[in-house]
Amino acid sequence: MAGGVGSRFWPMSTQEQPKQFIDVLGVGKTLLQLTAERFGTLIDRRNIWVVTNQKYVDIVRRQLPDIPEGNILCEPCRRNTAPCIAYVSWRIRKQDPRANIVVTPSDHVVMNVQEFQRVIHSCMAFTADSDAIVTLGMKPNRPETGYGYIQADLSASSLRNKSIYRVDTFREKPDLATAQEYIKKNNYFWNAGIFIWNVATITNAFRIYQPKISNLFEAMMPALGTPQEQQVINERFPLCENISVDYAIMEKAEEIFVCPADFGWSDLGTWGSLQAQSRRDLYGNACIGPDIKLFETHNCIIHTTQEKRVVIQGLDGFIVAENNDTLLICKLSEEQRIKQFSE
Numbered sequence: 343m344a345g346g347v348g349s350r351f352w353p354m355s356t357q358e359q360p361k362q363f364i365d366v367l368g369v370g371k372t373l374l375q376l377t378a379e380r381f382g383t384l385i386d387r388r389n390i391w392v393v394t395n396q397k398y399v400d401i402v403r404r405q406l407p408d409i410p411e412g413n414i415l416c417e418p419c420r421r422n423t424a425p426c427i428a429y430v431s432w433r434i435r436k437q438d439p440r441a442n443i444v445v446t447p448s449d450h451v452v453m454n455v456q457e458f459q460r461v462i463h464s465c466m467a468f469t470a471d472s473d474a475i476v477t478l479g480m481k482p483n484r485p486e487t488g489y490g491y492i493q494a495d496l497s498a499s500s501l502r503n504k505s506i507y508r509v510d511t512f513r514e515k516p517d518l519a520t521a522q523e524y525i526k527k528n529n530y531f532w533n534a535g536i537f538i539w540n541v542a543t544i545t546n547a548f549r550i551y552q553p554k555i556s557n558l559f560e561a562m563m564p565a566l567g568t569p570q571e572q573q574v575i576n577e578r579f580p581l582c583e584n585i586s587v588d589y590a591i592m593e594k595a596e597e598i599f600v601c602p603a604d605f606g607w608s609d610l611g612t613w614g615s616l617q618a619q620s621r622r623d624l625y626g627n628a629c630i631g632p633d634i635k636l637f638e639t640h641n642c643i644i645h646t647t648q649e650k651r652v653v654i655q656g657l658d659g660f661i662v663a664e665n666n667d668t669l670l671i672c673k674l675s676e677e678q679r680i681k682q683f684s685e
Contacts, residue, residue, distance in 0.1 A: 343423065343426055343427075343446070343447050343448060344362050344363075344374055344392050344393065344394040344398065344448035344449075345393060345394045345395040345398065345417055345420065346360055346362065346448075346449060347360050347395070347420070350611060350612060350613075350680065351364070351366060351613065351616075351663075352670065353663060353664065353665040353666075353668035353669070353670050354366065354645065354663060354665045358397075359401065360398075360449070361373060361449050361610065362374045362377075362447075362448040363398065363401050363405065365647065366451075366610060366616065366645075367451065367616075368630035368645070372405055373448060373449045373450070373451070373610070374392075374402070374406065374448045374449075375405055376451070376452075377446060377447075377448045377449075377450070378406055378409070380458055380459065381444070381459075381462075383459055384444075384459055384462055384463060384466075387408050387409055388409070388410055388413070390406070390409050390413060391413045391414075391415065391430050391433070391434065392409065392413065392415065393417060393426050393429060393430050394415070394417065395416070395417055395420065396416045396417065396418055399414055399416050402414050412567075415429055415433060415575075416572060416575070417429070417575075417579060418575060418576040418579055419579065419580050420584075421579065421580070421582045421583070421584050421585075422584050422586050422587075423535075423587040423588075424552065424583070424586060424587045424589075424590035424591065425555060425579065425583070425584075427445055427537075427544070427587050428545075428548055428552075428555050428556070428558075428582070429579065430443075430445075431443065431541055431548075431559075432545060432560075432562070432563060433566050433567065434541050435541045435542075435545055436563060436566045436567050437567065438541070439542065440541070440542075441541040442466050442470045442538075442540050443538070443539055443540065443541055443544065444466065444536070444537070444538050445536065445537040446535075446536045447535055449609070450534070450535075450536075450607065450608065450609045450610065451607070451608045451609075451610050451619055452605055452606060452607055453607075453619070454605040454606045455605075457604070458603075458605040461478065461601060461603045461605065462538070464503060464505060464506075464601070465503075465506070465538040465601050467503070468500070468503045468506055468538075468599075469538050469539050469540050469543070470540060472540075472543075472597075473543045473546070473597050474543070474597050474598075474599055475537065475539045475544070475547065475591070475592070475595055475597060475598050475599065476506060476537065476538040476599045476600070476601055477492065477509070477533065477534075477535075477536065477538075477592065477599070477600055477601075478534045478538075478600070478601055478603050479492045479494060479532065479533065479534070479600040479601065479602045479603065480531055480532035480533075480534050480602075480603060480604070480607045481531060481532075481603070481604040482524065482525050482530065482531065483525075484525070485518060485521035485522040485524070485525050486532065487516060487521050488515060488611055488612070488615075489609070490512060490513060490514055490515055490532075490533040490588070491512070491524055491530050491532060491533060492509055492513070492530070492531045492532075492533050492600050493509070493510040493511045493512075493529060493530055494507045494508070494509060494510060494530075494600045494602065495507055495508045495510045495529070496528065496529045500599065503601075505601055505602070506599045506600070506601045507599060507601075508598070508599055508600075509598040509599060510529075512533065512588060512592060512593050513530070531600060532607075533588075534603075534607055534609070535609075537587070537592075544591075547591050547595050548590075548591070550595075551590060551591055551594045551595065552583075552585075552590050554582075554583065555582050555583065555590070558579075558581060558582060561578070562574050562575070562578055613643050613661045613663070613677050613680075614643075614674055614677065616628070616643060616645075617641075617642075617643035625639065625640045625641070626640055626641040626642075627639060627640065627641065627642045627643075627644065628642070628643045628644070629644045630644065630645045631644065631645065631647050631648075631652060632647070633651045633652065634646060635651070635652070635653045635654070637653075638655055638656050639654050639655065639656065639657045639658070640657075640658045641658055641659045641674070642654070642657050642658070642659065642660045642661070642662065643660075643661050643663075643674065644662045644663075645662070645663040645664070646662065646663070646664045648664060648665075648666075659673060659675060660672065660673055660674060661673075661674055661677060
């Protein structure tokens, strides 16, 4: 899923080029490219599908040139994750009615790719010939209020996979006191928004729990995979309800399982989360860029990847970020105001 917009990493990310299309980590690859790359040993590149907004199609083609052009699906408008997942699910079903699917956002970070691949492989084996829906639950290491949580029933694992458990309930993003209570227990996990299921399972779930969306895509089936596909999608996709897959399917379906995992995951929703995910020096500074010198500076995130020398003295708890002709210097504690700065 690569259609998200936003400027939370402004000035690096903009409405024209959101964070999934930029080199946030300073490793020479964008988050989208890293997402596709970590599936390298699991599937053929020809089986990677990208759903994005029409204004980002060319960017996706440039960044993932070895993915078939027909595997880049274009949403004419934003309708949240449920219609996005429905579109690609019906499109894949048209090509392979026995397909096994992993759905992942394109703008998340995974530090331990080998462990990620092991977990995904295990979950795909679980869903291949069953009607199970599996979501990954990240083991929390702090009382995070920015993530939803999954409450798992750890009293008994699945008979077919001892690492997979039934979901008791999904919890909304909590306040700090509630998050602190969650991490005292061992059965609460961050909801990463990564799902595994087979195509028959997910399309059947839409038929049961979201019949209006299901009926729309069933009616479009004859056009999917043909030259008429985009025209039909442009006409009918906007009729879908704007709803997340969590509300549409996950909180309603019965055969919902969670696989607890720990592979260094972050959704990089803030500059603070990038700082926490990055390697830091003895003073808590995370530096991403070729030539950065710090003096008497603590607890900062500096992202200056363009070819110039950066010297900083005397800052504590700041963001310093540049992109082209824009420089941002902002307190980390005030980063929620970045959106108004960027307007």
